[in-house]
Amino acid sequence: MSRTEPYFVPDDGGVRVSLADYEQELLTNLVTDLRHLLMAEEHEFLRRLKPPAHPGDDEAEEAYRGLVDDELLRGRLDGLDVLEETMDGGILDDDQVAAWMQALTNLRLILGERLEAGGADLAAHELPDDPAATIFEWAGELLEWLVRAASAA
Numbered sequence: 001m002s003r004t005e006p007y008f009v010p011d012d013g014g015v016r017v018s019l020a021d022y023e024q025e026l027l028t029n030l031v032t033d034l035r036h037l038l039m040a041e042e043h044e045f046l047r048r049l050k051p052p053a054h055p056g057d058d059e060a061e062e063a064y065r066g067l068v069d070d071e072l073l074r075g076r077l078d079g080l081d082v083l084e085e086t087m088d089g090g091i092l093d094d095d096q097v098a099a100w101m102q103a104l105t106n107l108r109l110i111l112g113e114r115l116e117a118g119g120a121d122l123a124a125h126e127l128p129d130d131p132a133a134t135i136f137e138w139a140g141e142l143l144e145w146l147v148r149a150a151s152a153a
Helices: 021-039 058-086 094-117 131-152
Strands: 008-011 014-017
Touching: 008 131, 014 094, 014 131, 021 058, 021 094, 058 094, 094 131
Parallel strands: none
Antiparallel strands: 008 014
16 A cells, blocks of 8 residues: 555644545555454454453452553544544644554554464564455554654644
8 A cells, every 4th residue: 555645744843644545545445443442341353452450460460450441442542533534635633643542552452462363473574365465564664754754733
């Protein structure tokens, strides 16, 4: 999905989103899927979003999860809301840029977990010929363009 035009450009003190209609449609579908996955209590692909804070101490882990899980989930869902609300060409402020970065990173973490479960070696950048690998790389490209634009804004 690589292209020569930037997905994000510095504009008027912020960052303008510059996604084609088909890219917005794909992102909308991904956000919907990600939202459903995040709402699941447990899922193997959420492992990277919920690494154990207290391995080997179930009681401490349960107490920690009780303190942070709801707040982390709310922040992740709020970030997806921002992404949905601003993907059609708006200018992002700093908080919205951060929300986009978080949402794209969460997507990549989940896709990375899925790819590794299927045998991919992400450390060696050995990705299968799989739609999830294409989306994983595209989300990374979006993130790279966003960081560049935010750094120049």
